[in-house]
Amino acid sequence: MAKSITKQITFPVQLLKVLEPKAKMYGYSFPAYVRYVLTKEMEKEFEKKQLTVLEKELSKGLDKSIKDYKKGRTIALDSDEAIDKFFKTLDNEE
Numbered sequence: 001m002a003k004s005i006t007k008q009i010t011f012p013v014q015l016l017k018v019l020e021p022k023a024k025m026y027g028y029s030f031p032a033y034v035r036y037v038l039t040k041e042m043e044k045e046f047e048k049k050q051l052t053v054l055e056k057e058l059s060k061g062l063d064k065s066i067k068d069y070k071k072g073r074t075i076a077l078d079s080d081e082a083i084d085k086f087f088k089t090l091d092n093e094e
Contacts, residue, residue: 019034
């Protein structure tokens with residue numbers, strides 16, 4: 001089990017008036033609700049960072065694809081048959 005550390009934090013009264021009923025509504029103790037909300041927030045941050053990395057990789061790939069197209073390094077597959085034939089050729093190369 002993960003190690004836990006106890007921290008004492010202070011909440012403004014108005015914030016507690018909002019959070020405590022929400023915790024109760026969802027069936028959480030107040031500390032469990034705070035952990036849940038913070039965990040969800042951190043998951044969003046992680047996903048945001050992951051998306052940024054993916055967007056950069058996608059952008060690089062698109063840039064390369066555009067350059068390849070401009071240099072005539074691409075082929076046109078204008079039908080399902082052409083696509084099937086192309087992939088069968090790739091399979092035979094392996």
